[in-house]
Amino acid sequence: MNRMDDSRASVDWSAWKRILRFARPHRRDLIVLVLTGIATAVCDTLFPLITRSLIDHIEQFGAQFDLRPFVAGYAALTLALAAEVWVFIHCAERIAKHVSHDIRQAGFARLQELSFSYFDRRPVGWLMARMTSDCDRLADIVGWGSFDMVWGSSSLVAITAVMFMLNWRLACVVLLVVPPLMIISRRFQRRILLSAREVRKTNSMVTAAYNESVMGVRTTKAFGREEENLNRFMEQSDRLYGASVRNALQSAVYLPLVMTLGSIGAAMALMYGGVQVMDGALSLGTLLAFMTYARHFFDPVQEVATVLAELQMAQASAERVLGLVETIPEIRDSEDVRERLSKGWIEQGMAEDGYPLCFERIEFRGVGFKYEDGQRVLSDFNLGLRAGETVALVGATGAGKTTIAGILSRFYEPTDGQVLFDDVDYRSRSLAWLESITSVVLQAPHLFRGTVRENIRYGRLEASDEEVEKAALLVAAHDAILSLEHGYDTDVGEGGGRLSSGQRQLVSLARAVIRDPQILVLDEATSSVDAETEQRIQRGLESAFRGRLSVIIAHRLTTVRSADRILVIDAGRIVEQGTHQELMALGGRYHQLYSGQRVDERVRRWEPRE
Ligand SMILES: Nc1ncnc2c1ncn2[C@@H]1O[C@H](COP(=O)(O)OP(=O)(O)OP(=O)(O)O)[C@@H](O)[C@H]1O
Ligand SMILES: [Mg+2]
Missing domain, CATH: 1.20.1560.10 (ABC transporter type 1, transmembrane domain)
Known part of the structure; x- marks a missing residue:
């Protein structure tokens, strides 16, 4: 350039x-x-x-x-x-x-x-x-x-x-x-x-x-x-x-x-x-x-x-x-996939690429990844995910959590190894299929000019007003939206600039769940809301997580306690994994992170130590 x-x-x-x-x-x-x-x-x-x-x-x-x-x-x-x-x-x-x-x-x-x-x-x-x-x-x-x-x-x-x-x-x-x-x-x-x-x-x-x-x-x-x-x-x-x-x-x-x-x-x-x-x-x-x-x-x-x-x-x-x-997108359907695409499959209850619509398991097999002109973020990374479970990724800044979520959503493809959906490499499946079953709330969500309602509906254009409100209720955003000047008809401004960053996150959460996705990825999706709202959202989300694979990334560890599995990521590797109780009992990295945050929070609230 x-x-x-x-x-x-x-x-x-x-x-x-x-x-x-x-x-x-x-x-x-x-x-x-x-x-x-x-x-x-x-x-x-x-x-x-x-x-x-x-x-x-x-x-x-x-x-x-x-x-x-x-x-x-x-x-x-x-x-x-x-x-x-x-x-x-x-x-x-x-x-x-x-x-x-x-x-x-x-x-x-x-x-x-x-x-x-x-x-x-x-x-x-x-x-x-x-x-x-x-x-x-x-x-x-x-x-x-x-x-x-x-x-x-x-x-x-x-x-x-x-x-x-x-x-x-x-x-x-x-x-x-x-x-x-x-x-x-x-x-x-x-x-x-x-x-x-x-x-x-x-x-x-x-x-x-x-x-x-x-x-x-x-x-x-x-x-x-x-x-x-x-x-x-x-x-x-x-x-x-x-x-x-x-x-x-x-x-x-x-x-x-x-x-x-x-x-x-x-x-x-x-x-x-x-x-x-x-x-x-x-x-x-x-x-x-x-x-x-x-x-x-x-x-x-x-x-x-x-x-x-x-x-x-x-x-x-x-x-x-x-x-x-004239740039050809780096990630696109392969020749093979394009040949297989047909509307006929959908009538038979399959995805447009001829594979099943739903998946049981996802596997990262020996995944290596490196950003273009960046250093290696993942090498020989292995991870199995099951449909329906809630998995949390925690770890230090720059550890590679967002990268893992990005590879899962196929925003980036692995440079080595494979990501398999029920033993089929996701590069053999259509991008549109994966997009249709995945909702991602990015670390810094973007809203489009328009009303709150329009932004939530962006997740599924044919959704009715009731469905929009149901989605907002599910992520505990309904009350916060109603308290805005014009409720659901509030204009969010360019890029959502007229909302606070916490409000933007609420709207983008509702936008993500309204699609009823099989995979829900939340990358620091509640980092900007206050602790009380976060707890309310947490309770809502727990029901939203039900029945889909949810991958949550969070720095505030109180929000991931109830996950089925917590993975502690450090420098692109899983260093510990288990439930909150198991990891606390282990007394390792997670225990250390968690206890540190507890102390911080108490200091913030001027509470005496126990
Ligand atoms: N678009 C990019 N281009 C080049 N390098 C990147 C890019 N995004 C991330 N990286 C690098 O990859 C590494 C992992 O980043 P990643 O965003 O996955 O970390 P993270 O665990 O999500 O951190 P945080 O908790 O701060 O969000 C970092 O060292 C970062 O510098
Ligand atoms: Mg990140």
């Missing part, structure tokens, strides 16, 4: 071809756009020819000839040009909008499928930028860039062809200015785009700095950092000023330079052509046409140079977007 914003020395056409594929469904618009580009270029080239003919007529006949055909010619060309401009703006805009929509949709669909590990490696801000600014940028290039490219190159070809047809010697003279024009345009366009980007970048940094200092104003004041903040802001503001001035200067130098070159071309045409006119070898009209062409040659050259520079600059955007859209 170190090449997030750089531009390339040359244009890699293969990436652009892949981006252009997004325009394929809009082929008709694209073809019309290309044809309009060519037609516009031809019209542009015809104007000086009419003028030439007019002047030649005046030279030949004085004022004694019919002007009407010329007026008609001008009028027709003007109308045609207007129509073409209308068509191409329409088409380019449509293509840009559609392509941007399609890329975004493809990206979004892919984001839904990608595995957890993909998101481990990419910050949210990065992904957002891909889907917003990169997308728009590419869509603009596909829409507008292709028109400019077609118009620019057709104009160049048309003007050159007409000049050679009229007088090839004079054409060669005029074309002398083209190589320097090309070189200067390429150089400057690139620089201008680079400094424009610098302006955009510093501008967004200034905005971010504003944002941060407003958001963090309390912290700033608390630490007495006002002065430093101001200095940092001034620095960035100065940078913005510098970049803007540079950008303006470059444009200020470039345009006159190009116009001068155009005039030099015209002057050369005048010098060389003037002599020929005097010799009678060239008509005055032709000379004027040449001078017009020479002066306007720089328009298409500039357009083509701009598009090339843009392609070069947006290369990184293209690669990033393709990198997202």
Whole structure:
């Protein structure tokens, strides 16, 4: 990701071809756009020819000839040009909008499928930028860039062809200015785009700095950092000023330079052509046409140079977007599973992959696991789980509890060994099946914008209002929800930000149980509620645990006492296991952890020791 914003020395056409594929469904618009580009270029080239003919007529006949055909010619060309401009703006805009929509949709669909590990490696801000600014940028290039490219190159070809047809010697003279024009345009366009980007970048940094200092104003004041903040802001503001001035200067130098070159071309045409006119070898009209062409040659050259520079600059955007859209999810149904999937199985009371809907046993057999560019978390990890039991995972921070739960839910797959559901490797079963029988409450649950009711229903979309409330009752969240301002219709805000973290946990618990899952995984699901509420939830959950495999992860050990089995995890290994009583009697690690917490709690409550 170190090449997030750089531009390339040359244009890699293969990436652009892949981006252009997004325009394929809009082929008709694209073809019309290309044809309009060519037609516009031809019209542009015809104007000086009419003028030439007019002047030649005046030279030949004085004022004694019919002007009407010329007026008609001008009028027709003007109308045609207007129509073409209308068509191409329409088409380019449509293509840009559609392509941007399609890329975004493809990206979004892919984001839904990608595995957890993909998101481990990419910050949210990065992904957002891909889907917003990169997308728009590419869509603009596909829409507008292709028109400019077609118009620019057709104009160049048309003007050159007409000049050679009229007088090839004079054409060669005029074309002398083209190589320097090309070189200067390429150089400057690139620089201008680079400094424009610098302006955009510093501008967004200034905005971010504003944002941060407003958001963090309390912290700033608390630490007495006002002065430093101001200095940092001034620095960035100065940078913005510098970049803007540079950008303006470059444009200020470039345009006159190009116009001068155009005039030099015209002057050369005048010098060389003037002599020929005097010799009678060239008509005055032709000379004027040449001078017009020479002066306007720089328009298409500039357009083509701009598009090339843009392609070069947006290369990184293209690669990033393709990198997202074309990524194949690491965890997905294998070829084998996909072949077996059939609706027919469901009618026979089986899962869609042809295996039983329910399971009896789950086994972690010699599981090893390592996060991408992380160190090994599990090695040769073995664990058997039975349907219906409640298993607690406890242990120090970073011991690997969340990782084990993640592998069980197939958010991550083992790097060695297997996870077996009734002796079938879960990679031989469909992901959708496992998803349909599993509910997970993550360590930091996320709620979506909407009401509490909608968020609970997210667990099972067809659930009725009664079922929503039943689920909330089950996890002892009902009263807490009713005490919110609008009860179940309270808006939770973006990401659940308007609820306290304890309330968020309650809602996500209800969301998890409403699905009536076979496997319920709770990762620190009640860590943010107060001890009293936790005990109430605990009693509720005990009935929620009934009949399903429940895996609970908790630091507060009072909440796991009633589990059928407690596993003490340390550095990715099970160091002790048994019921609360057995482990307490053992007097080992669990006993130590548990007693420590009891003491803590008493100290917190200012209770005298026994
Ligand atoms: N997404 C990740 N990418 C890389 N390494 C990770 C990732 N998640 C966890 N780890 C590492 O894996 C190890 C186990 O982490 P895990 O989250 O399983 O611990 P935990 O037992 O759940 O801890 P806690 O009680 O604090 O939640 C840690 O050393 C951690 O640094
Ligand atoms: Mg954890």
